[in-house]
Amino acid sequence: GENVEQHPSTLSVQEGDSAVIKCTYSDSASNYFPWYKQELGKRPQLIIDIRSNVGEKKDQRIAVTLNKTAKHFSLHITETQPEDSAVYFCAANSGNTPLVFGKGTRLSVIA
Amino acid sequence: DAGVTQSPTHLIKTRGQQVTLRCSPKSGHDTVSWYQQALGQGPQFIFQYYEEEERQRGNFPDRFSGHQFPNYSSELNVNALLLGDSALYLCASSWGPGNTEAFFGQGTRLTVV
Numbered sequence: 001g002e003n004v005e006q007h008p009s010t011l012s013v014q015e016g017d018s019a020v021i022k023c024t025y026s027d028s029a030s031n032y033f034p035w036y037k038q039e040l041g042k043r044p045q046l047i048i049d050i051r052s053n054v055g056e057k058k059d060q061r062i063a064v065t066l067n068k069t070a071k072h073f074s075l076h077i078t079e080t081q082p083e084d085s086a087v088y089f090c091a092a093n094s095g096n097t098p099l100v101f102g103k104g105t106r107l108s109v110i111a
Numbered sequence: 112d113a114g115v116t117q118s119p120t121h122l123i124k125t126r127g128q129q130v131t132l133r134c135s136p137k138s139g140h141d142t143v144s145w146y147q148q149a150l151g152q153g154p155q156f157i158f159q160y161y162e163e164e165e166r167q168r169g170n171f172p173d174r175f176s177g178h179q180f181p182n183y184s185s186e187l188n189v190n191a192l193l194l195g196d197s198a199l200y201l202c203a204s205s206w207g208p209g210n211t212e213a214f215f216g217q218g219t220r221l222t223v224v
Binding site: 034098 | 152159201217
């Protein structure tokens, strides 16, 4: 089955700097890659997703890149703000398989 | 338009007891997936229900069972509770069982003492 590895587990950046979180997946059949943000005590919320027919997707300060050959995808947050502090999870799945999540990255944005 | 709702929000049970958690999917969604999230970990897939049947199951023992009703709502049942079952239980709904956008409920925090 699918296995998703996520790095780093913790990340601290200064406000205004960029943050990058990386994930690798094992199942070459995976074709959907969402990213979720989970604030303390709250539900995971989808912030951006990408499908295997594109290599990059942007939404304001957030972007995701996908390298199908290397089987890895990354989340990029530019101009970080204190409200970006949260735990971020990557996930992957294919067809009718369930989402498999990484273990999460705790991002701290220092003002 | 209500999102995914789960009940109860918090629950304390004793080892050996049984528990039932409930989930109502987002309007228009017909598929419900359940996840267990231990502290500091990512969500782990338990099972998925579509058309009132369990379609997929993760690596969880038979103590974990579920049900989906005709209105697409779902229940998660856990029997013979263990201390290790303490976790946040998340329900996610989607339109169809495939790789579509999944919306999570706020979760049920289960504590087994």
